[in-house]
Amino acid sequence: MLSRGFRHLPVLDAGKVVGVISIGDVVKDVLRDLELSVGDLMGYIMTDGPGG
Template sequence: MTVASILKQKPDRLISVSETASIADVAATLTRENIGAVPVLDTKGEMIGIFSERDVVRQIAREGVAVLTRAVATMMTRNVICCAPEDTVESTMALMTARRFRHLPVRSDGRIIGMISIGDVVKKRVEDAEREAASLREYIVRG
């Protein structure tokens, strides 16, 4: 199975924020959309970073609530690692586990086309394992 199979199960829209959005606005977006991270886009629509719930918490712990008025571009993670739709679910899970990512943008032809979470990856792996177990049971019963 590939990352594309995960994207097919998700809504066909990319939730993102502008590099000039305040941390408070980004936190509101994360809450409203019930997501854990968003790609940060420049004025041309190109991804220049990623910002997560974890980033909000860490920045407030370091500097206090005054950070909520700062632009997301000042605190986002740059040099974002992405996966591709043709990457396997297994390799993506290994990457996310090794690098301790909970969210991973999906890039195709130089553009961000979606975002997957570790929850999406685990769900897909469980579905695949259940489907394989059912196939094996059927094979054994039917001989």
């Protein structure tokens, strides 16, 4: 989306437009995934720690 300058893309189902996704939607999803990963890693480090 960024490389082509698209801010919105249609969501299709069998060739019919059923919604629209924005670059903001994509960014929010990526940030949520990163936050979950960081939380998991912090939990690992704080409880188990490397090496046991």
